[in-house]
Amino acid sequence: MEQTLRRRQPGETVFGYALLLLGLFVMAEGYRIDGLYSPSSAGVFPALAGLVMTVSALAIIRRIHRMRPAHIPEGSGTAREFVRRTTPADVAVMAALMLAYMLALEPVGFLGASFAFLFLSIFYLHRGGLLTALLVSTGSLAAIWVVFRVLFTVVLPSGWLFR
Amino acid sequence: MSDSLSYFLMAWTDPQLLLLTAAGTFAGIYIGAIPGLSVTMAASILISFTFSWDVNPALALIAGVFMGGVYGGSRSAILLNIPGAPAAIATALDGFPLAKRGEAGVAIGLTTVCSFLGGFVGIAALAIAAPAISEFALLFAPRDYLLLAVMGLLLVGSLSGESLAKGLYAGALGVALGMVGMDPMTAEGRFTFGTVQLLGGIPYVAAMIGFFGVSEALAQLHNLKAPRIKQDVSRILPSWSLLRRYLPLSLRSSAIGVVIGALPGTGGDIAALMAYDQAKRTVKNPSRPFGEGAYEGVVAPESANNAAVGGAYIPMLTLGIPGDAVTAVIIGALFIHGLKPGPMLMIETPHLFWFTVGNLTLANIFMLVFGLSGIRFFAKVVETPPGILIPLILILSVVGTYAIQNSVVDVYWMLGFGLFGYFLRIYGFQVGPVVLGMILGPLMDTSYRRAMISAGDDPVAFAQEFVTSPLSLVLALAVALLVISQTPLWRGIRARLAGG
Known part of the structure; x- marks a missing residue:
């Protein structure tokens, strides 16, 4: 068969x-x-x-x-x-953003790098306007911070570039 | 007997233990469901801040997280096609197609009740048959572990995907990746290319998150404009007729889960895959074809993986051998609290055994309660626009990977595996066998070499042992059957038989 x-x-x-x-x-x-x-x-x-x-x-x-x-x-x-x-444009852009985020994680620190990544990627992919991107990225980042940093006491990079 | 009962009910009657078990189970469900957070990670982090507590509260919390976490993995498998844990890989095969049909509510309800049933079967086995099952597990020689691991890998390779060749390639690639690092027997570097950084091996959790989380998120980018399917979660509790129909399958799968869970080194992941495979082979008229949203495809793995929790406790409490990664962490917790898991544990501290049985029973009940509530919130996750959900999955993948050992190098590994997994998916490969190969590879390697050394490095004597030992013979025949059943020859024979 x-x-x-x-x-x-x-x-x-x-x-x-x-x-x-x-x-x-x-x-x-x-x-x-x-x-x-x-x-x-x-x-x-x-x-x-x-x-x-x-x-x-x-x-x-x-x-x-x-x-x-x-x-x-x-x-x-x-x-x-x-x-x-x-590799349509969306995949290429997101892969590039991920790479930039990872490279920025240690020098910029978790909060700064993650906020920039979330804001830019939500703004690019969702196309729902600046305010939505700003609110969603701030809210979700706060939740992630509480779960990982506060609840599970995971040490996240604090960054050295802006010290 | 009365002593045993009072130890059994200890967690039920003490408000603090009751609360901790409830909190652990609740947290476990969410930890299991969130991609990037693993039960093993949560259990190990919990140990770090419960080591100053009394042993009972610490164990109550960890048992709750374990029971809830194994179940919770199915939720992300059903709603996002990202198994929260390896134990939920098989659940995604039919769970996600069910969600795509808008039946996430029924799928979650059914998995919750079956997980509960499976959990109970596992706990009953722990309470009743712990010594007998441990003795049976002791009969397994290294060659049997090798066969068992090969079987697990073949199962996941043949379960889905376009061809057996692709499943085999993915599994063997995973095994090769699992070999990277220092050889545990001779301390030689394997695939390290002279670098010290590779001596510790490739972190499989980073690979798991990359292959499942990142590659799935990237693949989802192709469907950004696809309309989101509204999940029907109005009816969560499955109907009695549906439950009655799947009760025999659930019990059968639970029995598989207990036995596999009790084998040292094999946990809920293999148990779920084996139960899925037996359901695929034995159920004559599934509700839909397997892989396209069959209810049987979620009933079997979910019953088995929760039954494997009780099963995994058996060798841990009676032999001091971990049944899986989480029980390995729990053994560490017992040592921290001055207890020595092993045959003497049940003699010296019988209360701990009955406390654990009672505690797991309680956690199982809490799992049912919490599992059947709060599904609406979870279903909302699927309705979240992909433009928001994908960045969130990616960031959780990054944080989850970083959290394992606070290393940004692990994050690079994760991205590399994510991109590679994305291309594998594009060309019709399954990524599950790669991850399972990474986990099983070291076990297969050491089992093979131990078996070969015990045969005096003589390949003929090595091969003979597979025939002379009844247990090995049964397992070897099962492996051979599994391979033959995937060949065109077998399909031809079946077609000829069906055609009369």
Whole structure:
């Protein structure tokens, strides 16, 4: 019984081969740990995990090649379609905001960095106006502070940039 | 007997203990439900400020958090598709599709009652069969733990997703990630690339939050403009006919939960997955196909994971071996209070055993009460516009990860796993097997090596042991059956049989 296969997504073949490379790398690293000198050596299980990854990746690639190619609209290339489907503007902006937030967490401190992240992301995603973004980010940040800092006494970064 | 009863009722009659159990259960439900807050984390933080208390109030609070937290994880699994804890991974498979159909109220009501039933079965097993089950768990050799872990991984890999190959890849990737760090047997660095920072391994909680929280939030960005489904929470208490229909499945799943929970190292996560799988295989006519919002898909894992709570206490109290991560923390609490969990605990301090049984029973009742109330507030979470909800999930993920060991490096790991998990999801992979692989990987590795060393490093003798031991043989056959049942060959045989 042949299962119905969906269409191949843009970038899926490359992703499949990247997974295969990762599997081969894990297998090689497993071997490199101690040369697999005995069946109970430290490298055996990592190498086994790499082997399973490699064999599975080959099965995945075989399946990908059996799929019909993705429908690419006229005037758009595979690369553009890949970006449009996998990393639309919202995902790219939020990933960038997350990265900036994490980088700012220690120098700016938890409260400042979190407020900036919440305010900017709610303002961008919700598109409900400045006041909503301001109120929601202030209220939720206060609740998070009470739960983590006050209730669970979690030490949160206080920041050194504005000291 | 009268002494046992008075110890059993201690938490019921003392207002302070009653209040602490209630507060712990209430807090546990919310801790379990909030993505980024784990029961293990809460239990370990609680120990840090209850160590100066008497042992009973401290244990009452922690038991409440444990019982409530295991149940609470199902709420975020149903409402947000983000399991609050690994024990709720299986619940999300059918719970979230139910919420997408607007049936979050029924799903939560059913999971609450089934968790309550499962909790009771677990506690009854703890009270009645503790010594017998502990003896059975002692029969497990390292190779059996290996088989059990392989089974757990295969189960989660085959449960959903497009193909077994993708499930296997994800599981093996998780195992490889779980190997990162210093080898516990030889102290050799594995996948550390010469860096000291990697010797401690990759924090799996950061990976869990990244794979489940961040990748889900990023994936949700594709549906920003999708209309929000209003959840019907007008009827929370499930009808008697619905309960009667699922009672046998709930009891069956609870029995699985008790046994799996009692096995050292395996907790509610594997119990829930195994119960889900047995339901998938044994229920002939589910309310809907599994994975598309079958009631059976929430009844089985939720009964099992709460039954595993009582089960996890069995090896902890009788052998001093933790049944799962939370009981490992509780063992630490008992040591802090000068108690030595193990065979002597039940002889020297029998009151502690009966107090624990009574306390867990009370926490289970509170779980039912708190679980059936306040659902409207939770349902509102789903109706929150995604433009507000997604940033909140992301910030909770960051704070939750940072809180584990006050390290911003863990937060970077979390973002990395979140982005990787996002691409895995885009291409039809499940992220559950990766996280489970990370948790089970070290157990599989040490079990395999211990079994191999005990076979004198002889692969033939190693393989023979799987056939000569009846327990290993049963487990090995179960693993083989699990693999074969996922192959096209098996599907062909089934189709031919069905066609006559």
